[in-house]
Amino acid sequence: MTGALLAVVRRDLLLAVRQRGDVLNVLLFFFVVATMLPLGVGPELKILRAIGAGWVWVAALLASIVSLSRLFAQDHADGSLEQMLLSGQPAAVIVIGKILAHWLVTGVPITVAAVPIAIMFDIGFEPACTLVAALALGTPALSLVGAVGAALTLGVRGGGILVTLLVLPLTVPVLIFGALAVDATSGGLSARPHLLLLGGLSLGSAALAPWAIALALRISLE
Amino acid sequence: MLQATDLACVRGERCLFQGLALALEAGQCLHVAGANGAGKTSLLRILAGLLPPTEGSVQWNGASIATAREEYAADLAFVGHLNGIKDDLSVLENVRFEASVRGSGDAGAAARAALAALELQDYEAVVVRHLSQGQRRRVALARLCVPAPARLWILDEPFNALDVHAVGLLQQRIDAHLRGGGMVVLTAHQAIELPAAARRLELDLHADAGP
Numbered sequence: 001m002t003g004a005l006l007a008v009v010r011r012d013l014l015l016a017v018r019q020r021g022d023v024l025n026v027l028l029f030f031f032v033v034a035t036m037l038p039l040g041v042g043p044e045l046k047i048l049r050a051i052g053a054g055w056v057w058v059a060a061l062l063a064s065i066v067s068l069s070r071l072f073a074q075d076h077a078d079g080s081l082e083q084m085l086l087s088g089q090p091a092a093v094i095v096i097g098k099i100l101a102h103w104l105v106t107g108v109p110i111t112v113a114a115v116p117i118a119i120m121f122d123i124g125f126e127p128a129c130t131l132v133a134a135l136a137l138g139t140p141a142l143s144l145v146g147a148v149g150a151a152l153t154l155g156v157r158g159g160g161i162l163v164t165l166l167v168l169p170l171t172v173p174v175l176i177f178g179a180l181a182v183d184a185t186s187g188g189l190s191a192r193p194h195l196l197l198l199g200g201l202s203l204g205s206a207a208l209a210p211w212a213i214a215l216a217l218r219i220s221l222e
Numbered sequence: 223m224l225q226a227t228d229l230a231c232v233r234g235e236r237c238l239f240q241g242l243a244l245a246l247e248a249g250q251c252l253h254v255a256g257a258n259g260a261g262k263t264s265l266l267r268i269l270a271g272l273l274p275p276t277e278g279s280v281q282w283n284g285a286s287i288a289t290a291r292e293e294y295a296a297d298l299a300f301v302g303h304l305n306g307i308k309d310d311l312s313v314l315e316n317v318r319f320e321a322s323v324r325g326s327g328d329a330g331a332a333a334r335a336a337l338a339a340l341e342l343q344d345y346e347a348v349v350v351r352h353l354s355q356g357q358r359r360r361v362a363l364a365r366l367c368v369p370a371p372a373r374l375w376i377l378d379e380p381f382n383a384l385d386v387h388a389v390g391l392l393q394q395r396i397d398a399h400l401r402g403g404g405m406v407v408l409t410a411h412q413a414i415e416l417p418a419a420a421r422r423l424e425l426d427l428h429a430d431a432g433p
Contacts (some may be wrong), residue, residue, distance in 0.1 A: 007322040007329075011311070018310035079304025082272055083365075087323040088296030094323075221272050 004089040008097030016105040030063035034117045052121025053182035064142040067106045068150040091214035107139030130185040134178045137198040144205035145170045151216035230277035231264045248403040262409045270300045270376045299372035305362035314346040321368045336367035355383040377408040
């Protein structure tokens, strides 16, 4: 079972390397959305410091949703999804492998890319560290919840906008606690409770999402 | 042993077939024939467990395939209309992935053996994107030849796009599989000589009007 999990991760990472343009586009999208903030609210540093971290979270959320179309759609179209579901491995294992690979090529780069953005908004050293920690803990939940939406909209016409409508409301808790964690650090309080909640959200979705996704994938093949 | 009882399939408004029963034992081959739209692909997808039948059930060794999903899938190799291989991976990478997901110990060696069986060994490093349709079909069929092979093969138009030589190769593999106690369910539009040694069930599916 672990062998199958690693094989799926390996395959999807290899595919991401071969299709690196898609992966880079997501990262570029994150940068572009993040840099829109000073253009919208003006370059006043005091304002940027106050709302910069929250904006980074919004950008991360949007970038992770944009990247969802990569997750199952290609495998669904070329028939490799049905082959994986017929491989004799539990569908949840395949799904976990695919989401892990997806997080490695979107969640991790976004977490790293948040560092230059944090410097740009001058949110300070400690809040920036909290932001990175919060993103590292919260982006798995974004990938997991997003994957449920991606699986449910497979093969549906206009699935792109539908997946956004489905997933955005479900990610509100991640956004709230992610932004609060940074606010707490800026205000001299401990970010620990917020970070713990973020980790809890990720673990909770890791426990529940794969089963829902496996079921949605089976339905999509009918 | 594969057994289906009282199968019915309704797609959209049309009833493709109903009251269909079939049984397949070791060494037997079932050729599903019928006109376009008669429901051949639907039947094969039902037998593979990808499509739940509107009515009836499919059993593998006495257990319903809807409940013993993983055990059934481990015994099954399915080649559908879609090849199920990735354009951006090389031939070897594709087959090695299938072998390792299916739990072959040495996936690399298993994949090489499967490719050699279909005479694809010279294309191991070629990216699938650069292959012809017939060669892609062969890569998809290589999953049948991964060692510790599946007992039941479900093949939807496996001969499509294959050249005469490759058709011969596949026929040999099917013959060998049946002699070894395997089972095959297939559809084929071409006038292909199917193994005579195996008991051959011919199914003619006619589209009924209305559900």
